[in-house]
Amino acid sequence: MNDMTRLERKVDQKTIKISARDVQVFYGETHAIKDVSVDILDNTVTAFIGPSGCGKSTFLRCLNRMNDTIDICRVEGKIEMDGADIYAKRVDPVQLRAQVGMVFQKPNPFPKSIYDNVAYGPRIHGLASNKAELDEIVEKALRRGAIWDEVKDRLDEPGTGLSGGQQQRLCIARAVATAPEVLLMDEPCSALDPIATAQVEELIDELRRDYSVVIVTHSMQQAARVSQKTAFFHLGNLVEYGDTGDIFTNPEDPRTESYITGRIG
Amino acid sequence: MTDMQAERGDTSATLRINWSDPAIGARLARRKRRQFWLKGLGLAAISVAFAMLFILVGSLLSTGYQAFRQTHVAMEVRLDPAHIRADNPARGNFRAIVGEAVANLFPEIEDRADLRSATGIVSNGAQFIIRDRVVENPDLIGQTIRVEVPVSDNYDQLAKGLLDRDTPEEHRRLKDDEIARFDQLAEAGLISKPLNTALLTNADSRFPELAGLKGALLGSFYALMTCFLLAFPVGIGAAIYLEEFAPKNRISDLIEININNLAAVPSVVFGLLALAVFLGWFGLPRSAPFVGGMTLALMTLPTIIIATRAALKAVPPSIREAALGVGASRQQVVFGHVLPLAMPGILTGTIIGLAQALGETAPLLLIGMNAFITSAPETPFSSATALPTQIFIWADSPERGFVSRTSAAILVLLGFLIAMNALAIFLRSKFERKW
Ligand SMILES: Nc1ncnc2c1ncn2[C@@H]1O[C@H](COP(=O)(O)OP(=O)(O)OP(=O)(O)O)[C@@H](O)[C@H]1O
Numbered sequence: 212m213n214d215m216t217r218l219e220r221k222v223d224q225k226t227i228k229i230s231a232r233d234v235q236v237f238y239g240e241t242h243a244i245k246d247v248s249v250d251i252l253d254n255t256v257t258a259f260i261g262p263s264g265c266g267k268s269t270f271l272r273c274l275n276r277m278n279d280t281i282d283i284c285r286v287e288g289k290i291e292m293d294g295a296d297i298y299a300k301r302v303d304p305v306q307l308r309a310q311v312g313m314v315f316q317k318p319n320p321f322p323k324s325i326y327d328n329v330a331y332g333p334r335i336h337g338l339a340s341n342k343a344e345l346d347e348i349v350e351k352a353l354r355r356g357a358i359w360d361e362v363k364d365r366l367d368e369p370g371t372g373l374s375g376g377q378q379q380r381l382c383i384a385r386a387v388a389t390a391p392e393v394l395l396m397d398e399p400c401s402a403l404d405p406i407a408t409a410q411v412e413e414l415i416d417e418l419r420r421d422y423s424v425v426i427v428t429h430s431m432q433q434a435a436r437v438s439q440k441t442a443f444f445h446l447g448n449l450v451e452y453g454d455t456g457d458i459f460t461n462p463e464d465p466r467t468e469s470y471i472t473g474r475i476g
Numbered sequence: 477m478t479d480m481q482a483e484r485g486d487t488s489a490t491l492r493i494n495w496s497d498p499a500i501g502a503r504l505a506r507r508k509r510r511q512f513w514l515k516g517l518g519l520a521a522i523s524v525a526f527a528m529l530f531i532l533v534g535s536l537l538s539t540g541y542q543a544f545r546q547t548h549v550a551m552e553v554r555l556d557p558a559h560i561r562a563d564n565p566a567r568g569n570f571r572a573i574v575g576e577a578v579a580n581l582f583p584e585i586e587d588r589a590d591l592r593s594a595t596g597i598v599s600n601g602a603q604f605i606i607r608d609r610v611v612e613n614p615d616l617i618g619q620t621i622r623v624e625v626p627v628s629d630n631y632d633q634l635a636k637g638l639l640d641r642d643t644p645e646e647h648r649r650l651k652d653d654e655i656a657r658f659d660q661l662a663e664a665g666l667i668s669k670p671l672n673t674a675l676l677t678n679a680d681s682r683f684p685e686l687a688g689l690k691g692a693l694l695g696s697f698y699a700l701m702t703c704f705l706l707a708f709p710v711g712i713g714a715a716i717y718l719e720e721f722a723p724k725n726r727i728s729d730l731i732e733i734n735i736n737n738l739a740a741v742p743s744v745v746f747g748l749l750a751l752a753v754f755l756g757w758f759g760l761p762r763s764a765p766f767v768g769g770m771t772l773a774l775m776t777l778p779t780i781i782i783a784t785r786a787a788l789k790a791v792p793p794s795i796r797e798a799a800l801g802v803g804a805s806r807q808q809v810v811f812g813h814v815l816p817l818a819m820p821g822i823l824t825g826t827i828i829g830l831a832q833a834l835g836e837t838a839p840l841l842l843i844g845m846n847a848f849i850t851s852a853p854e855t856p857f858s859s860a861t862a863l864p865t866q867i868f869i870w871a872d873s874p875e876r877g878f879v880s881r882t883s884a885a886i887l888v889l890l891g892f893l894i895a896m897n898a899l900a901i902f903l904r905s906k907f908e909r910k911w
């Protein structure tokens with residue numbers, strides 16, 4: 212993947228997977244997200260960029276209701292997935308999180324075997340009726356995570372014994388094991404070296420075929436390399452949202468331009 | 477981020493340090509001096525602590541080691557059928573049998589008073605030892621058997637060199653003729669000093685040579701088990717609720733403060749509480765290890781809750797997020813991920829809490845576990861003592877033999893405490909967090 216891809220990147224009209232309207236997020240008194248409205252497309256990698264503390268993670272965590280686990284956090288506005296309000300009363304956030312997978316900044320495998328790491332999600336959601344089926348799910352997920360060849364002979368070893376890059380791909384495999392439709396990634400490469408980063412980026416591009424991927428990143432190059440859509444956040448506002456190519460070559464807002472050229476951040 | 481055009485610092489102006497400046501040298505010297513003193517004080521503190529420990533254990537060992545041996549005398553005992561009925565051997569006149577056996581040791585004694593005094597060499601418990609042998613094997617009736625029985629306390633002290641032969645006779649607890657008789661037995665090779673197994677296999681007794689810790693050990697065991705079974709689940713449950721599920725508000729803050737304060741309440745207060753509630757209202761039996769365990773559980777509970785909460789808090793949030801992220805419910809996160817990871821910390825805290833409970837004396841005194849009980853408890857509801865209260869009783873007893881036995885009992889207690897703490901350290905290092 213080199214920068215050539217940017218030129219040939221053309222976003223064809225795709226279906227809207229998640230649509231957020233007038234989303235506000237408060238941490239107690241802090242107004243962390245202000246009036247954010249955005250449409251996230253299916254089979255697309257969407258990058259969230261912006262200076263530290265601008266609310267990228269906060270907004271990302273609204274999409275799978277991870278913010279529900281923070282006592283002081285309050286979310287207002289409307290977020291719909293496939294046309295259904297995910298904050299509706301009858302929606303079970305636990306079920307939602309199986310549908311909207313999440314990968315975190317720091318690789319965080321469970322201190323269990325590689326197999327159990329991946330099998331955990333399918334197990335608690337009852338996706339497999341027997342061991343053979345579970346084995347199949349685990350293998351498929353590990354293949355999706357592009358880590359199968361490296362770990363297939365040591366599935367019983369602890370996931371924490373892998374290298375950082377392998378751990379992160381294991382976490383991606385764990386996230387896809389529950390057959391999600393959307394994959395949220397919060398700075399998935401920030402703890403990785405360039406080679407592992409390249410592997411994960413390649414993987415993200417692969418994943419786009421089946422999922423809608425949202426990735427938070429601090430690296431402009433990474434956003435440019437992997438994403439088709441980019442959203443720029445600043446101080447809790449969504450400043451600009453558009454095709455990655457446009458945002459990077461021809462930003463409309465002066466703030467976006469300053470950030471991309473490295474003058475704020 | 478208020479200023480969008482953040483100033484880029486001028487990187488050409490680097491910090492210049494003039495290393496030859498005397499002020500720098502002075503600062504360095506001062507810092508080194510401070511460090512030297514800090515280190516010295518630390519070492520001194522540790523040395524003092526070690527010296528204290530050394531003195532404590534040393535003094536216990538120097539008096540206590542005597543209690544691990546017990547002087548015995550070997551006798552030929554004729555189990556005269558005239559004194560024992562075969563159909564009910566337990567009711568035999570074993571006192572007479574012992575008297576005859578002693579008379580056989582000293583055939584030259586004619587005087588009845590002298591004979592009675594000679595019988596005093598043998599422990600009062602000898603008759604029961606012989607009785608137990610006969611009850612176990614009634615075929616022995618009519619035979620002559622050789623038994624080794626403990627000598628009574630004063631002679632035990634004499635054999636161990638704790639009774640000074642040079643003190644004037646009127647100030648000595650054994651008269652000249654008594655000592656002479658004992659020496660006569662020693663010369664005949666009938667006196668031995670085997671390991672004092674009675675210390676662990678006998679219950680308490682008025683006679684030091686017969687007194688043992690079995691009752692106290694069992695009492696402490698029952699009490700600790702009760703304490704563990706009550707405090708462990710309740711403590712963990714409370715800690716999980718407070719840490720993971722309770723809303724963070726005034727009430728939970730208040731509860732938290734109270735639990736922390738509870739851990740600092742003097743144990744005697746818990747004893748008073750137990751006396752009023754368990755014995756007074758509920759009418760539970762006095763001196764029962766079960767009630768002791770309930771009292772100790774009250775004391776151990778805050779320790780376990782605090783340790784458990786700390787262990788739960790120490791589980792990295794990334795693990796919780798990971799589990800939540802794949803769609804685990806709150807309960808699944810807590811019981812499937814957080815609790816297993818916190819378990820080593822919880823167990824360590826629990827063991828240390830139990831070790832504390834094992835050494836606790838005051839609350840047990842208040843619920844009557846310092847009673848004089850000569851049989852080991854059969855159930856947690858029978859009367860018993862515990863190790864620390866037994867030490868208390870023995871330390872209070874006038875007989876000389878209890879001096880060394882008190883030290884020995886303290887050594888046994890310390891042994892258990894060290895073993896429990898070692899287990900806690902072992903668990904901690906074995907399950908050192910692996911993430
Ligand atoms: N758990 C929380 N409690 C209170 N305030 C929070 C919490 N999490 C985030 N915030 C606040 O919300 C704002 C947005 O935080 P957020 O983590 O979303 O930023 P971010 O864009 O992800 O930053 P970074 O790039 O550094 O990860 C910040 O001002 C932060 O202080």
Ligand SMILES: [Mg+2]
Nearest residue numbers: 267268269397
């Ligand atoms: Mg963030």
